[in-house]
Amino acid sequence: MPAPTRRRRWLTICAITATAGLVAIPASAAPGGHGGPFGVRALDRLAAQREHTVGAAPRLKPEDGDDGNEADEIAEGADQYAEARTAPGVVAPGAYGAAWRSLNDLKRTKGSWRHVTGLAYDSDDPRYRDIDSNSSGGSGEVTGRMAAMAADDDGYVYAGSAGGGVWRSRTGGGHWRSISDRLPSQSTGALAVDGAGRLWLGTGEANTNADAYLGSGVYVLSDPHHGAFSARSRVGGDELESTTVRQLRFGGGKVWAATSEGVWSHSTKNLRGHWKLEFAPNPDYLPGGSKATDAHAAYKNITNDIAVDPKNPSRVILAVGWRSGDDYNGFYTRTAGGWRRITSGFGELPTDAGNVGTVTFARSADGSRYYAIDQSPEQMATNPDSGLQGIYRAASPFGPWTRIADYKQLAADGSALTTAGYMPGVQAWYNQFLTVDPADPEHVYAGLEEVYETKDGGASWSTVGPYWNFNFPCWSIDPARQSGSCSQTTHSDQHGVAIGRYHGRSYVYVGNDGGAYRRPVRGSQDSSGHATDWASLNDGTIDTLQYYSVGVGKDPDHHGVAVTGGLQDNGQSILRSDDKVMGSDFGGDGGDTLTDPANGCNLAEEYVYLAVQVTQNCAVNDGSWMTDPAKATSYNVAPADNATGEARFIAPLAADLRNSATWIAGGRHIWVQDHGYAIRSGSEWRSVYDLGAGRTATAVAASGGKVYAAWCGPCNEDGFARGIAVGNADGTGWHDISLPATGADGTVPNRYLSGFAVDPKNAEHVFLTVNGFSRHWTEGPGAGAGHVFESTDGGTTWKDVSANLPDVPADSAVVTPNGGLVLATDLGVVHRAPGHSEWRRVGSLPAVAVLQLKLSPDGGTLYAATHGRGIQAIGVRDLG
Template structure:
């Protein structure tokens, strides 16, 4: 949840339905038991239960919960690579896939939401040195990237990949209102002067799991209605792109996107969007340089601002966060968009120093504020923040005055009272600004934490600290809950709005843990921390972003425990006897393995194969870290970081104590959940320098390991499958020619027939050659081999052309396939695919597993975990 030590978030891509991923360089992980470190106050370090273990283990500097440098040069290592390799994806792929999906039949019954309880990150059951319990975030959900609020208690929250939700009680008691749309990824939400709600899809936060969208939608009477496809403004112009900001200036709507800035009438919603400006049009789809690997970074517009006294004077904040020669501020001169090179005061104009930018204007027009991230600091372990600025003329043309730097924000109090983080260390990912509509000098700023200024930036308070662990009021004692500390927000801020409910004004913030609110004129303690934050993540807004799912029998109740790894919200565990879900591991959560016979035996991945194991559900409530019962057990690639951000591991289908993990090597251990050390792993095969596993499967000692190489995208992209035995014998690479039956794309899932190890299925990510620029993109998404991978057959048949993620064989021989749009089913005696079940939200399902209860479990990356009764014996006809 809170540490995010290894989340390397990088570029964005012009891909359909997909992430813009980027995850940077890997740090080292240790193989020590979790919780074996000293108390943070005893050592004087600014490290905390989970932060202590993870930050130190990964080699990060003391006091930096992020654990080290965010390195954008090591780009495209997860979602973007998987969905675009071996090149880039052209616009239209997503709409075409949706069209195919609508024509398909449905099989099976209704999906049931499993994660339907509040997710309490402070659950005292898991108050130990390996979780974030007592950090102060309370109930959490997935990342909220858009917020809007009116003065009648209506609040609208847009999730990173979970759609738009409405509250009519000032926050909480949420209802989804965009489930009929083909995209659930939020870029921005805005209420216009008429009260209409504008929904810009496609998240542009350049995260490891950021999905593109399908355009802009406008909902009349959002207090009562829900979005439909008929609410889209324009045509396909903004499909397969991301929209960072939507600004309504006068009668014009401006969309700042990853493919330039576009405009549309804000009153007449018919007709297409028009491209107003793209700094490098040759790199746009259809341009002469569209296939260049750098094309996705060449036309990024971050925000739009206009002079309130003369709305024709528009300023664009343009540029890629890691720096480019086109970065800077642009305005129209003699009808031509021109980069500003003259002085704007303290706000830099040199291309090298302008990165991700957010503007905010006071309601009375007297002031403009801006956050600027400096690309020259992108690898700094301290901060990438250029600064926070104010224009006291009210014009975005300045002159601008610097009012806050990272050092100033951190020094807003002592080490005990001020920020608990290096402010702006992820300013390329975390930004918001909001001016109090009743006071132009009252400002909220969001970076990793929430800051407040009452004097136009002259002084600041950290009203939403990163967490409570570093403060004297904190206590790990579960009887004291969070000690005497007040609740804070989750970290990593993305969205903000101000609205009223029952005559009282509130500020709403959205971050990696969901939505929170406090009175606009709230109270603070003597340390400058807010005392009145309220979590709005009451369990009715389930936008949890799962990478994985695991299910095991609950030995107490006879029911079933459900676990899963989450983006920046650790590992969740849902037990039948508990009123809430708890978080038994903190940080990011990756792949998951759960003992079907005992749901308290859990193996979880932080990132990059940094694996941990527990035999008591992680419920080691103790104030003595030496009694930890969770153990750090990474294979060698988990120590060196030579593995994918979310790297694969699994248990042998016939020998559950034999585990297989895939990094640069294929590693095996045979102690099951009794594993205690890195030394219990054996590297049985080297996939080759620069190659890393993308999927692994094992049955009866036979292992298949899919991998990618050559940077896993671009001109050097390569992929393959290695096959061998768990004892290290018989290893060989399969012959997969670039233009063979198996496409030259990212190989995302493997499944072995339990009755015949030579019978194997392969799921392939990305889009087919109709949409993909790159050699050998091929066609199809699911393939079958009966001879150990010597030859393959494409069994995709009528499947939509959409990235496939995970495949499973049901007991009677039918198949379940998880994709970025839906879960599909093929009967054992059929060649046709059908949509599996009703009621599953349109979302990316990253993993499917069969639980010991016989149900199918789907881990969606934005709408939680769902389950469905498996159609035993049904052939699909």
């Protein structure tokens, strides 16, 4: 059987937004930053690699000069997710915290949310081995991104998710329960078990990726085997609100926190009292400082890790710096005269600002060995292969350090990245973990895109968790041959690691973009050095899936409905009405989704940048397209803006409410096609309106042939502009709506326009949702006020109907059959009953972002795509 010719790569999306306060960090705005890790998106190459017709599926070809463009995609996605929540300016800390308090003060509707996706999600489901699937890659059961892991010697494991809170297992992994639902932030930055057995949580994911939220501080759980985090368990005051926490380290009776606003410390004995700011390289840029509203403020005090000398806890090394580089990047230590920068005596570990980026430390239990991973801003900007400077070891955190691995060495030791056109460390600013076996100071696990292991202090390495199994000699797409050949691997993109014991045996636990996995610390390997004993811990009791979209249609073969949705780095999920396991019919990232209400197996799925695929059988396939290309059952139908790079990372896609065969897609142009799910080529789209150079669609909607399109351009805070265009699907009547440029009171603000909800009974009646924060929080021209606006004349004029709605980013809305309005926000769902102006909170979801809402085919059930807690549903009648 030939090698696979077409696979979605897992290296995908990863801006800092906030829960309990927003400070965005888009890469392009940062000092020394780039639109992507290498300054170019190479979208022409991306499009060329992704285009295919049935019978012609070009292989990813790094030899053609693929310069790591999917790492660029991550940074591009980071820019755009942040732009939506920060433009036209800088958002002050505390915005999300205030919104969460206001949301909790709202009256509630009746009814409770039903968890739709609370079962195992098998990325290798053998039913879905069509040309665009990653099935048979070896990642097994997956869930949403895990940013941190912790474990103890009693079989307890703790998994901290990017947007779905902290989870506990009493059985060495699996049978999970959430223990952080009452916190105002569900974003995890760091987890650690201290010497007294307490569990410490630093909120705010610190991976500087597209959909990471800031946190509300540090919390401690004295009895983690039984208790749950609450607001009362917060350590200190509000000093660490609206930050990210990348690491928590202990020494000398203190806990040290490496945050996005400097290094802080607190007593581990008296948990009250304020946190102490130990070091901030640029304190004027901190909240309250003279430069706090500067557009670059979020980049100026980023710290990554702390190494504490256990023999003398007063001796500390700080790793400080922004991933894309700044003058202050480097290593710092404390002297009698204060903190000073280390400029020499470190050995092979660089100390110059250009080569110190994201850094992770680890030390052995006996204190005899220290290890470090260093990502280089200079290399990230100039080397298309990797941003990894190296992995290092030393006998003391003060050095001298010796390099024990670089990306070339790791690539030669069984890496699968080269088969995907990359090299280890291509995303070293996003993917990092490091830990030492407590029983052996020479035994180390390192995480980048893959998982690496050395048993001899770095003299030799094995890729125990390869990127995927495709292209290995053991791989086969045939389900009958797959079992017993290639071993299961982990999902790609590593973030968290811990070592603990269960039933007397030591295990290593890793967290990545696919959830949590484990293997024995001293596990088995095949002849290539790949582990043969990884086990997925994503058994369905833990659902932290990060949906961008949701689609619902009648199940054509069974009673009930088929529910699908697009996910961060976990493709497109498909759940049929009689399924016991959810499958994945498309790989990579999953963006927007269209589902035929009358037939849930008629699907259109966006990857990124309007790369749209369509299937009419749920993409069911046994892989027979490998030998007979005509047997592929999904088709690339991307409109032209995909190839030119003139669409947003997650670009808008919609079907006409009254005619599901008419689709609208938005990039620079507004595209229409009338073939519905029978479309087979991107050439079947026609451009009905050009928004103009530098503009790109942020939302589209249509009903009865009337089309609404929102746009931005420029889309960041530097000259941010937004607008609305309306016209007809046949190309007639198109024009821009006149909106006040500065977002005067009562008019549409000069912020990101995120969605339309058209009244199904009257196409001239439409609601507009607005992201970001009002001027109370946003320093920028025209931030205005309000998040929901109504038009009864086809978009010509708009009225603010936000009323008592909390000041929280609004993401999408739907009009219910009885004329009510339901709104998805970054902190949950609210509802306005027909004939009323007051908003009520829907159910009691944790503080999780809800990015899209859809109604069931009969209009009786509302489905919510949450970005951290899977897909949730509630009866429309229960809304009141």
